[in-house]
């Protein structure tokens with residue numbers, strides 16, 4: 001891994017201006033923490049400008065939960081990469097399992113979004129992971145290999161250097177069922193191997209985050225694993241205290 005641990009809050013379709021203020025205020029009091037850990041908050045799109053304003057002190061980066069693969073045009077309801085850049089966004093989640101499931105995002109669409117984000121210089125967080133049925137039928141590695149290859153194979157080394165991978169087993173998202181540290185570590189090692197096969201230098205440096213029911217009380221064990229470089233946090237990122245406790249657990253990696 002290169003650089004500092006990375007912890008990303010994904011609020012999904014939760015939060016409001018009050019939570020933006022509370023989170024920004026709580027993180028502003030954690031100067032040493034935000035110096036040691038890269039912290040990103042991904043609110044719903046409409047709250048991005050409010051978050052960017054509230055985080056003017058620069059210790060917290062602004063992230064988006066999704067983006068259009070298109071640059072502009074008749075795509076009602078969509079947001080382009082350039083619009084995100086204007087809103088001071090630095091990170092964009094791509095291919096979250098909720099987008100894949102509920103919005104039918106295919107690997108091809110995910111690859112196009114990754115192209116759009118990484119060619120603009122923004123950082124993309126590519127989400128991959130198997131569902132319960134795939135894990136039970138021992139397809140975990142095959143599923144992840146397919147998702148990674150489809151998404152990453154068309155990227156240049158520079159684009160790869162703007163990419164972060166988040167392993168999120170679908171069965172662990174919002175269910176309270178966390179992958180054990182050993183289960184997560186095993187998949188992270190597999191992802192690292194695939195990334196280095198794709199591009200040795202970039203693959204060794206790329207950050208790999210774990211997501212799926214990370215809480216203040218299990219974060220330390222997960223982040224203690226050598227191949228886990230940080231976390232993508234859903235439900236527990238909606239409470240500033242819990243989110244800060246998770247960021248604290250990533251410290252010193």
Ligand SMILES: O=C[C@H](O)COP(=O)(O)O
Nearest residue numbers: 010173174212213234235
């Ligand atoms: O993006 C975050 C993940 O989907 C994890 O969500 P969760 O922490 O609520 O399980």
